[in-house]
Amino acid sequence: MAMALAVAPTRMELLKLRQRVGLAQKGYDLLKEKMDALVIEFFEVLKRIQEARPKALEQLSVAHRALSMCFAIVGTLETKQASKETKRELQVDVSTRHIMGIAVPAVEVGEVERNALIRGYGLHMTSSVLDEASKKFERALKLLIELAEFEESAFAIAREFEKTKRRVNALEYILIPRLKEAIKFIMMRLDEMERENFSRLKRIKAMLEERE
Amino acid sequence: MSYKIAVVGDQDTITGFALAGATYTHIHTAREETLAKLNEFFASGEIGLVLITHRVAEEFGFDFRQMLRTKGLLPLVLRIPDKTGYMPKVDELRKIIRRTVGAEIMVKKEGL
Amino acid sequence: MSSDRIIKLELSRLNLHLPERRLSLKEALLSPRPQVAARDGSVHVFKRGELEFLAGLLPEADRDKLPLPILIALEPKLGRGTARISGEVEVKVVSQVLGKEAAAGELLIYRPEVAILRRKLPTTTQYLFMW
Numbered sequence: 509m510a511m512a513l514a515v516a517p518t519r520m521e522l523l524k525l526r527q528r529v530g531l532a533q534k535g536y537d538l539l540k541e542k543m544d545a546l547v548i549e550f551f552e553v554l555k556r557i558q559e560a561r562p563k564a565l566e567q568l569s570v571a572h573r574a575l576s577m578c579f580a581i582v583g584t585l586e587t588k589q590a591s592k593e594t595k596r597e598l599q600v601d602v603s604t605r606h607i608m609g610i611a612v613p614a615v616e617v618g619e620v621e622r623n624a625l626i627r628g629y630g631l632h633m634t635s636s637v638l639d640e641a642s643k644k645f646e647r648a649l650k651l652l653i654e655l656a657e658f659e660e661s662a663f664a665i666a667r668e669f670e671k672t673k674r675r676v677n678a679l680e681y682i683l684i685p686r687l688k689e690a691i692k693f694i695m696m697r698l699d700e701m702e703r704e705n706f707s708r709l710k711r712i713k714a715m716l717e718e719r720e
Numbered sequence: 721m722s723y724k725i726a727v728v729g730d731q732d733t734i735t736g737f738a739l740a741g742a743t744y745t746h747i748h749t750a751r752e753e754t755l756a757k758l759n760e761f762f763a764s765g766e767i768g769l770v771l772i773t774h775r776v777a778e779e780f781g782f783d784f785r786q787m788l789r790t791k792g793l794l795p796l797v798l799r800i801p802d803k804t805g806y807m808p809k810v811d812e813l814r815k816i817i818r819r820t821v822g823a824e825i826m827v828k829k830e831g832l
Numbered sequence: 833m834s835s836d837r838i839i840k841l842e843l844s845r846l847n848l849h850l851p852e853r854r855l856s857l858k859e860a861l862l863s864p865r866p867q868v869a870a871r872d873g874s875v876h877v878f879k880r881g882e883l884e885f886l887a888g889l890l891p892e893a894d895r896d897k898l899p900l901p902i903l904i905a906l907e908p909k910l911g912r913g914t915a916r917i918s919g920e921v922e923v924k925v926v927s928q929v930l931g932k933e934a935a936a937g938e939l940l941i942y943r944p945e946v947a948i949l950r951r952k953l954p955t956t957t958q959y960l961f962m963w
Binding site: 537552 | 839877947
């Protein structure tokens with residue numbers, strides 16, 4: 509938004525500059541409203557994160573404990589083998605919703621928990637300890653998917669906020685002051701020119717009077 | 721649209737999430753290899769969520785943050801603790817709050 | 833690009849997320865996938881839970897008179913942080929959600945109320961910028 513101060517000191521230019529200040533001011537006011545709205549949105553998502561995160565992390569640590577148990581009882585190799593044999597086709601449905609032009613993810617998770625049969629690790633592997641570990645990781649995954657939606661939304665809103673803030677700052681600290689500076693400059697020049705005119709007229713008048 | 725899930729981390733983490741139905745997994749050992757895998761996950765159109773342990777994400781530091789910045793909406797990326805519960809001291813969200821919204825928090829508090 | 837054009841572009845971008853045509857609550861309730869298409873071509877989905885919540889606030893006869901999304905108009909000349917809700921049924925619903933005295937045809941709400949409204953109706957309300 510660089511602008512040189514090289515302006516012609518005319519009434520026409522003054523009018524144009526005043527219109528530009530008006531536009532810049534309008535842009536500033538609106539973007540400021542947008543920033544406020546983004547702050548509201550940001551804190552709403554933050555609240556959800558604060559609710560979702562502890563639950564998800566707690567479930568994850570429960571799941572890890574169940575897995576350690578499984579390693580100990582079923583065996584590390586056997587558990588790893590089961591994790592390779594199980595059906596691994598869990599799907600998440602991701603669409604978008606829009607907050608003031610920011611695309612934020614909207615995630616839909618179907619039923620994540622499965623029964624031993626659907627999990628599909630061969631029946632020779634069937635063990636309640638293994639099932640327990642799987643179930644707990646399925647639950648953790650469901651909660652983490654939701655958390656991912658909220659965290660990504662928060663990042664997206666924060667990025668838009670930063671962008672908007674940069675624009676607001678450019679208007680507030682660069683463009684608007686420069687335009688106002690240019691207006692002041694023209695007004696001073698116009699004033700000067702008027703004074704010069706005035707004194708020239710006075711001189712002419714004096715000359716005419718002398719001649720009489 | 722439906723998408724698949726990928727997990728990057730240590731043996732325990734990927735075993736657990738594989739049991740839960742995650743399609744793609746990668747155990748982090750060598751830096752270059754994991755970086756290539758991550759790029760592959762990010763570029764693949766069929767992955768909707770990448771889970772990565774904080775420990776690995778932190779090890780990749782700048783490179784990882786750069787990848788996050790340049791990716792689109794998808795895949796969603798979430799950093800998670802590993803078995804030991806490891807999380808970095810400085811929370812990524814807190815950092816963002818301080819950097820961007822910082823001063824505005826006061827405005828909001830007054831408003832409420 | 834001149835600064836004026838950047839500002840004008842920025843202003844024209846402010847409302848691109850709004851739908852070409854709004855959907856009545858009744859239509860939305862009947863649709864298997866309630867959504868509207870925004871002017872920028874993107875799709876915005878309404879959550880069913882919110883639609884049912886709104887239906888619970890209105891008599892049957894008013895359901896086809898509530899256009900969605902409900903618009904929260906931010907207008908700098910109202911003063912920073914003040915928003916306007918217009919439309920008879922919109923005002924009825926919003927004043928119920930916020931527990932405010934119902935006004936006729938227009939309702940002014942303030943920043944904390946905007947936050948509450950957005951929390952309760954995240955997909956069925958949207959911001960509109962006015963100048």
